[in-house]
Amino acid sequence: MDKRKQIRELALENSNLILLIVMIVVGALLSQHFFTWDNMMNLLGRVSINGLVAIGFTMTLLAGGFDLSVGASLSLAAVFTVGIENSSGNAALAMVVALLAGLALGSLNGSLMVLTRGGTGEAFLITLATSLIGTSLALRYCNGYDLYGVHAAWYKFLGNGTILTIPVSSLIWIFFLVAVQIFIKKTSVGRKLLLAGANRRASYLAGINVKGLMIFAFAFAGFMAAIAGIIMSARTTAASPRSGTGADFDAAIASIIGGNSLLGGKGGMAQVFIGTMTYGMISNILNLIGIPSVMQHIVKGLILLLAIVLDNFKWRKWRQ
Amino acid sequence: MNLAKKIYSDFRIPSLAVLIFVAMSFANPFFFTRDNMYGLFSSMPSYGITAIGLTFVMLCGQLDISIGSVMALSACSFMLMLAKLSLSVWVALPLTLLLGALCGSITGFFISSFRLQPFIVSMTMQLIYRGIALLITNSTPISLQHPFLMKIDSMLLGPVPVTIFVLLLVVILAQFVLRKTQFGRNLYIIGGNISAADNLGINVRKHLWSVYIIQGFLASLAAIVMLTRSFSASGNLAMDAPFSVIPVVIVGGTSFSGGRGDALATFFGLLLMDIIYNSMSMFNMHASMQTMVKGLVLLLIIVGDKYMENRGRKV
Numbered sequence: 001m002d003k004r005k006q007i008r009e010l011a012l013e014n015s016n017l018i019l020l021i022v023m024i025v026v027g028a029l030l031s032q033h034f035f036t037w038d039n040m041m042n043l044l045g046r047v048s049i050n051g052l053v054a055i056g057f058t059m060t061l062l063a064g065g066f067d068l069s070v071g072a073s074l075s076l077a078a079v080f081t082v083g084i085e086n087s088s089g090n091a092a093l094a095m096v097v098a099l100l101a102g103l104a105l106g107s108l109n110g111s112l113m114v115l116t117r118g119g120t121g122e123a124f125l126i127t128l129a130t131s132l133i134g135t136s137l138a139l140r141y142c143n144g145y146d147l148y149g150v151h152a153a154w155y156k157f158l159g160n161g162t163i164l165t166i167p168v169s170s171l172i173w174i175f176f177l178v179a180v181q182i183f184i185k186k187t188s189v190g191r192k193l194l195l196a197g198a199n200r201r202a203s204y205l206a207g208i209n210v211k212g213l214m215i216f217a218f219a220f221a222g223f224m225a226a227i228a229g230i231i232m233s234a235r236t237t238a239a240s241p242r243s244g245t246g247a248d249f250d251a252a253i254a255s256i257i258g259g260n261s262l263l264g265g266k267g268g269m270a271q272v273f274i275g276t277m278t279y280g281m282i283s284n285i286l287n288l289i290g291i292p293s294v295m296q297h298i299v300k301g302l303i304l305l306l307a308i309v310l311d312n313f314k315w316r317k318w319r320q
Numbered sequence: 321m322n323l324a325k326k327i328y329s330d331f332r333i334p335s336l337a338v339l340i341f342v343a344m345s346f347a348n349p350f351f352f353t354r355d356n357m358y359g360l361f362s363s364m365p366s367y368g369i370t371a372i373g374l375t376f377v378m379l380c381g382q383l384d385i386s387i388g389s390v391m392a393l394s395a396c397s398f399m400l401m402l403a404k405l406s407l408s409v410w411v412a413l414p415l416t417l418l419l420g421a422l423c424g425s426i427t428g429f430f431i432s433s434f435r436l437q438p439f440i441v442s443m444t445m446q447l448i449y450r451g452i453a454l455l456i457t458n459s460t461p462i463s464l465q466h467p468f469l470m471k472i473d474s475m476l477l478g479p480v481p482v483t484i485f486v487l488l489l490v491v492i493l494a495q496f497v498l499r500k501t502q503f504g505r506n507l508y509i510i511g512g513n514i515s516a517a518d519n520l521g522i523n524v525r526k527h528l529w530s531v532y533i534i535q536g537f538l539a540s541l542a543a544i545v546m547l548t549r550s551f552s553a554s555g556n557l558a559m560d561a562p563f564s565v566i567p568v569v570i571v572g573g574t575s576f577s578g579g580r581g582d583a584l585a586t587f588f589g590l591l592l593m594d595i596i597y598n599s600m601s602m603f604n605m606h607a608s609m610q611t612m613v614k615g616l617v618l619l620l621i622i623v624g625d626k627y628m629e630n631r632g633r634k635v
Contacts, residue, residue: 066440112619116626117633121576124383124439125566125622132563132615139608204635211635249447252440262437294454301447305430308441312434 012314016259016274023281030288037165045167047280049228049235050250052173054258054272055180056106056224057251062184063217064197064264065123069109070225070251071244072134073102077229078239079138082147091152099226105134106222110215119200120262131248138241150237159234169231176224181269193217198265253300254279256307261314333572333585337592344599351602358481360598365483366391366546368590370561371568372494373538375586376531377438378569379498381511381578382431384532385442387539388561389449390423394540395553396453399462409468417540423449424536425529432528454555461554472548483545487587490538494583507531511578563614568593570621577629 011018027034053070060067077098084094112118112126150156161168184190196203196210204210225244233239258275260267282303286296345352370387377384394416401412427445431438475482498504506527510517517524547553572589574581600610 112623116623117630117635118626120437121383121439122622122626124443125576126619128563129615129619129622132618133612136608136612136615140606140612144608200635262440294451294459298448298451298455301444301451304444304447305441308436308444309430309434312436 012310015310015314016257016271016278019257020274020278020281023278023285027281027285027288030285034284034288041162041165041167041170043277043280043284044170047254047276048167048170048173049232050247050254050279051170051272051276052176052228052231053225053247053251054254054276055173055176055269056221057248058255058260058267058269058272059180059193059217059224060123060221061255061260061262062197062265062267063193063214064119064200065113065214065217066120066127066252066262067106067109067218067221068124068127068248069105069131069134070221071247071249072131072138073105073222073225074229074232074244074247075138075239075241076101076105076134076141076244077226078233078243079142079147079241081230082150082233082239083142085151085155086147086149089151091155095155095230098230099223102222102224102226102229103219104222105130106219106225107215109222110218113214113218114211120264135241135244142239142241144241146238146240148238150234155234156237157234159231159236169235172227172231176227177269177273184268189213194265196265198263249300249304250279253304253307256304256311259311262308262311333588333592337588337595340592340595340599344595344602348599348602351599356598356602358476360594361484362481362549363598364590364594365481365487366542366549367561367565367568368487368587369490369538369542369545371565371572371586371590372490372583373535373542374565374569375494375572375574375581375583376498376507377535378574378576379507379511379578379581380528380531381514381576382438382528382531383442383566383576384424384427384535385439385562386423386427386446386449387535387565388558389446389453390420390536390539391543391546391561392553392555392557392559393423393449393453394420394543395547395557396457396462396555398540398544398547399464399553400456402466403462403464409466413544416544417537420540420543421533421537424532424534424539427536428529428532431532432525450555453557457553457555459555461552463552465551469548469551483548486541486545490541491583491587498582503527503530508579511580513579560611560614563618564593564597567614567618567621570625575625575629576622 024035033039053074057067057070080098080101081091081094084097085091088094109127109130112130113123116122116126118126158168158172163171184194192203192208193213193216195206196208196213200210225247228247229243232243254275255267255272256262256275257278258267258271258273260271260275282300283296286299291299350356370391374384374387397419398412398416401407401415402409407415423445427442430436430441430445472482498507506517506522509520509522510524510527514524543557546558568589569581569586570576570589571593572581572587573585600613
């Protein structure tokens with residue numbers, strides 16, 4: 001009885017990793033090309049955009065919030081980068097503006113969170129509203145049309161280049177994964193952020209700057225979404241105000257499947273990596289099987305639901 | 321002075337609605353015309369009925385973002401039953417309402433049984449419901465000038481379409497349930513303090529589950545009402561439903577944390593918001609501008625409501 005319970009607990013704790021392994025096995029069984037270096041590198045390149053957004057999103061999750069506006073930040077960054085590079089010829093300037101836009105939207109979210117003394121519930125609604133505003137701003141900026149044309153070679157390299165056959169976009173992603181993980185686990189600011197997310201009131205009483213950390217987390221999410229937007233525009237050499245639609249969901253799914261907790265304060269970049277890869281593989285496998293995209297939506301929704309229920313079981317037990 | 325105070329505290333929203341109505345009638349010559357009034361009154365019922373359903377949910381401190389998707393799925397199913405399966409309206413109608421209740425029931429099950437965050441569960445369910453709607457219609461809209469729908473659309477009392485009376489009936493019934501039955505009273509307690517409700521012996525789980533079922537039922541009713549105007553259903557129907565309906569409920573007086581508000585209050589909120597939206601469209605705003613304004617309105621309402629509520633807290 002004891003042994004069985006132990007195994008069940010172990011399985012529950014590492015369910016995310018187990019799911020990833022299952023996905024790899026299923027994929028390998030479905031196609032002999034699945035687990036090849038080429039395909040994996042391809043996959044890595046594709047998921048890194050979602051992965052970058054997921055890093056920022058996870059930061060808000062860890063801080064005890066939730067960010068639905070990352071899609072809007074992504075769209076804004078993408079259209080600003082392409083638009084400004086086209087009109088001014090200066091890719092670097094365009095990117096700076098795009099990053100600032102992401103930071104601005106994120107900071108707005110964070111400030112409103114502080115104003116409303118909010119937790120996850122408020123975060124949903126606030127970021128929902130700001131995502132509407134952000135998307136309509138993006139629409140206004142390009143008058144509803146998609147923007148085309150990426151010129152600078154180094155800009156294009158960001159999206160499509162490879163170094164030693166590893167896509168540049170994924171190298172950027174891995175860099176941030178490592179950097180943010182070190183920040184969360186090893187610096188005192190990062191650890192305080194986790195504490196604030198786990199128990200806001202206690203952290204406040206302990207003297208932690210909960211408000212500042214909240215604004216930081218959301219601003220960071222906007223920043224990462226902007227980076228993702230820049231890379232996406234580099235990849236496709238185009239930008240659409242609708243680029244980011246659904247990006248918030250994809251990031252949320254990746255983050256939660258990986259094991260980051262909705263309750264705040266629990267998780268990290270390892271989980272983001274696992275979740276992003278798993279989610280990417282699921283999409284890949286669904287495509288391999290030939291499931292139409294409408295069905296894929298439903299399947300992804302069901303997976304998210306499962307992940308939420310599992311997350312609830314996992315962490316409620318711990319909390320009790 | 322006392323009268324003014326009373327008006328401010330109790331009749332704020334209805335007075336504001338009347339005020340803007342009168343102001344607009346003077347400001348814009350096209351406002352108080354039969355055509356515009358018809359437009360105003362005919363757009364109210366569908367989102368209005370949804371808003372009443374959402375009132376039940378928000379009263380308990382919960383949220384349901386899947387209202388748009390349930391509406392879309394119900395509308396698509398209804399049209400499918402009429403057009404492709406050639407079912408009689410009197411069969412399709414109850415089946416659709418049942419479907420709406422079923423959707424609400426599934427959402428409610430996950431939220432009430434595991435006490436999960438209502439937002440994220442309903443957000444997930446809305447993906448699924450919309451996906452199903454797109455799947456069964458093969459991503460193409462279904463249009464049908466069905467005689468039943470056309471009949472309802474043509475029934476008018478002056479400039480007022482008969483669907484308004486459906487809305488009023490729902491409002492009256494809902495108000496009765498909320499204010500005059502034990503069930504309704506329990507909802508207020510749950511919304512006010514969920515642990516108190518637990519301790520009082522209220523079966524919180526059952527109540528939470530029920531409000532989602534009511535919500536789903538009313539959403540499908542609203543979808544059918546919407547069809548009497550548009551005669552066309554697609555998987556992308558009512559995509560803006562959460563953004564349009566939540567402000568209505570909040571403006572009406574229900575708070576996100578629950579425990580306040582009722583069907584009548586929501587009705588006046590609906591009146592006010594519809595007059596505002598109608599006035600906005602009179603000023604020829606670009607579609608994306610309207611979305612931005614909607615986002616700003618939503619933001620103001622949310623931040624305002626939450627700020628007022630949490631003002632005293634330090635963090």
